[in-house]
Amino acid sequence: MTLMRTVVFFLLLAITSQSYxxxxxxxxxxxxxxxxxxxxxxxWVLGLPLSELSLAAMVDGVMEPIPFQIDQYNTGGAVYFEGWHVPLAGEPGVMDGTDKLLFLFKDAGARRDPRAPYDGEMVAEILTRDRNGVERFVYLVRNSRLRADEQYVRYSADLGLVETDFYSLRYNPENHLKWDDFSFVNYVGDRPLDSMKLRLDTGILTPVTGTELNNDQMVALPTGEIIGPIRTTTQLNFTLYVVKLPILKLSMQIHHLPKGLMYDVRGIIPELRRKLLVDPSLTMSLDANQLVGANTYTANWTETPAVVDGKISDNEKAMIEAGLDQEHNWIWLTSKRNLDAIAFVDYLGDFNEPMRLLYEDDFEREDPPEVFPGQMPNVGYGITRFPMRGFLGFVVSLFFSDGFEGQPEDFVEYARTLPELEIRAM
Known part of the structure; x- marks a missing residue:
């Protein structure tokens, strides 16, 4: 009897492998x-223990486990961290309506042959459909003993080091708003990105006492990490110091993806503290390192690119004047050396303040803290006004590539557009 079962098993396996x-x-x-x-x-999955769930897909005609993670969220809509002041939206350790299941598009496979054996109980078929109509599938499984070993994002909290198959980023251990190092696997040249810069221009009590605060006065320290194979999220305390006194505390989460990262900043501005800041404006930018010949396009400047050469041209001035707004704010920087970056900003909640484009092309100008002098280019966003009280929230997203293909209208918005999904109970 045992021999017969073995023969049937391998026969089914052979049939499945030939028919996928x-x-x-x-x-x-x-x-x-x-x-x-x-x-x-x-x-139909709500209430199941998260520890019992996993994902699988057809790989070369055989059902195999694939990398996945399930993140639980807090009542504010951000990833939940135990010990943080925002409570969990659902129940710990069980699937809730606010939980999110994550996997990579590339791991979806052909539709499962019902004869394909697999350990565990199939509970959901997740269909993905790309813009060409091609359908790919993954399967949510209960009580399978099989798990994938692949880690698409690797993170060391002690070192402040993030590594993927495409980039590595090391944060300053005393302030995660400072980058100690950045590299991109296929980039031709030295370190391509110097630093992520934050600048707050404000008066203190009166507009006469104007000052600029930078990454030395804005400090983000990690308080927790969720390290997953698909995405790593770090929870940070973001504190703004004026004359070494903390006057504003915000929540920041940094999400590290295989080919990108996201900065999620949220907080409530106390009215009394806000009154200390007169006419504040905030800029967030990436300072590149000697990307001579690189091109920059924006949502409002798609025809003639700004070309980095160490000085601001009339074309670059026109791009700056064209600006950005809340609805149309993407920026595409192509190094022409196997590194492209697309940036977006999304406002959260009722936060809806005016926005502008920050762009500098200067061979010599120093703007510390930075590793390399020069702004070639320094490009990003400016928020030109702050509310007097209430909620502040925005997400800055960066997507990296060896080189996006086609014209901006062909790929920029599509870069963060997900495929159609259909989910069926099994």
Missing amino acids: ALLPPLRQIDAFKVITVEGEDMP
């Missing part, structure tokens, strides 16, 4: 997209 559908390869812009499935879209 071949799928066209995903484009580079699609392959490493992080697919998010909301818990509320799988009501």
Whole structure:
């Protein structure tokens, strides 16, 4: 009897391996997209222990475990951290409507052959459909003993070091708003990005006492990490100091993705503390290192790129004047040396303040804290006004590539557009 079962098992395996559908390869812009499935879209899964759930997909005709993670969220809509002051939206350790299941688009496979054996109980079929109509599938499984070993994002809290197959980023251990090092795998040249810069221009009590605060006075220290194979999230205390006195505390979460990162900043501005700051404006930018010949396009400047050469041209002045706004604010920087970056800003809640483009192209100007002198280019966003009280919230997203293909209208918005999803109970 045991021999018969073994023969049947391998016969089914052979049939399945020969009959699986071949799928066209995903484009580079699609392959490493992080697919998010909301818990509320799988009501029959709600209440199940998270430890019992895993993902699988067809790989070369065989069902295999694939990397995944399930993140729980707090009542404010951010990733939940135990000990942080915002409570969990659902129940700890069980699937809730606010939980999110994450996996990579490239790990979805052909539809499962019902004859394909696998350990555990199939509870959901998740169908993805790309813009060409090609369907790929992953399967939510309960009580499987199988787990994938792949870690697409690797993080050391002690070193402040993030590594993926595409980039590495090391933070200053005393302030995660300072980058000690950045590298991109296929980039041709030395370190391409110098620093992430924050600048707050404000008067203190009166507009006459204007001052600029930078990454030395804005400090973000980690208080917790969620290290997953798809995304690593760090919770930080973000404190603004004036004359060494803390006057504003915000929550910051940094999400590290295989080909990108996101800064999520949220907080309530106390009215009394806000009155200390007169006409404040904030800039957030990436300072690149000698990207001579690099091109910059924006949502309002798509035809003639700004070319980095160490001085501001009339074309660059026109791009700066064209500006940005809340609805149209993407920035595309292409180094032409196997590193492109697209940036977006999304406001959260009722926060809806005016926005401008920050762009500098200067061979010599120093603007510490930074590693290399010069702003070639220094490009990013300015928030030109702050509310007198209430909620402040925004997310800055960066997506990296060896080189995006086509014109900006072909790929910029698509870079963060997820495939269609259909979820079916099994």
